[in-house]
Amino acid sequence: MLEVRNLHAKVGNTEILRGIDLTVNAGEVHAVMGPNGSGKSTLAHVLAGRESYEVTAGEVIYEGKDLLKMPPEERAREGVFLAFQYPVEIPGVSTTYFLKAGVNAIRKHRGLEEFDAIDFLALIKEKMKLVEMDQSLVNRPLNEGFSGGEKKRNEILQMAVLDPKLAILDETDSGLDIDALRIVANGVDALRSKDRAILLITHYQRLLNYIVPDYVHVMFDGRIVKSGGKALALELEDKGYDWIKAEVELAQPTIA
């Protein structure tokens, strides 16, 4: 589904991604871990098409198409979803209204009939159960005055409604207490399917207790330096990131 080859990207003059290779197939859950500043969130935003990042080399093939050529809204309509680490507030616009506009833009793109208000309300109501949200929250202005947990649940609700093929979750577990983490993680886990790939970006292994990944990748300094199964996440939890750094430095001695 997703084939990332030698991807390089920069912000301003700072190169952040320095050669990412990653293959993700439908039905798989991949966790991307790594210390602060290793480029995890940049990878998520580059895949979603954020304009402030400049891709300087490499390619990304998504469902046989050149993903990097598509503007962000087209990527979304083709089934790429990003759950934001910091969801954005839009005053005066309710989640319901916002999400209906999104879902209908996507349906139109796919040649499907747009939902009317009644069909849409039925859909969102059903999906709200997944993240234990109540009606009052989706009628409030989007993310305005939401708690950290409410914002993240709202992101997963949007994922459930938009039904993406590739879901990228950018530190969806950050800033959550144990209960909110359980709700959010169970919601995501329920959305696993053989047609959908999920890329989980996280610092901590605790999320992976709920959503057991098929593959774990460790990013360091703009590259994926180690890949493995779920055991790798436990090893990281145990030993921290320092041994990875040491390993990387051994393999690629820096010029003094």
Place this chain on the structure above:
Amino acid sequence: MRSSNQLHAAVVELIAHDDARIKYSTVQNWYPGDKEGTGGIYNFVTKRGKCLGKNSRISWTQVETGSAITWKYPSCILQGENSVGEFYSVAVTNNYQQADTGTKMIHMGKNTKSTIISKGISAGHGQNTYRGLVKILKGATGARNYSQCDSLLLGEKCGAHTFPYLEVNNSSSQVEHEASTPKIGEDQLFYCKQRGISAEDAVNMIVNGFCKTVLRELPMEFAVEAQKLLGVSLEGSVG
């Protein structure tokens, strides 16, 4: 189209007696001139109201999207006890339009109340000014005012200006003023696009959300019209 300017100078006066309520709504889309700022209407309007009777109320609601230059200050003299004055305004300026608008609320009677909600949206080289006066006279014991003036900027070359004058001569009165100037951020636009929404629809949605507290004061048939007008006025303002 027309390269010369035309003048529209209207006068509206309202008087509300005991227990009377007047709601005066305007949606204005006169010719704003072309993209370079040539031509367009000069919309210089006098609108004033007097709450003469007890418990009377005057509400001015306006959506200004057209005209090359708008100068307009619908005002209320709150003379009757317990009378209420309201001003709800959305003004949009794109290209080289200028809107200088606001209200005067003059509190004379006891326990008089006024509310001012002004939303200015500027795009292109557009300039938007809120200019208002809240005056509480000596005899206006227990008078209250709430003012909120928000400006939304779309782009780098537009401007928003706010001149809220307050004159308070009675120590028992309460006057509140809030103001904000957000800019439609890359973050908001990207968030919308990431959900499949086009840039143009996203701007529309953000602007309409910004104006919601005013638009809901309009009669229903106006509100639909006004929402569409906002979209038309801002067409092409964000890449």
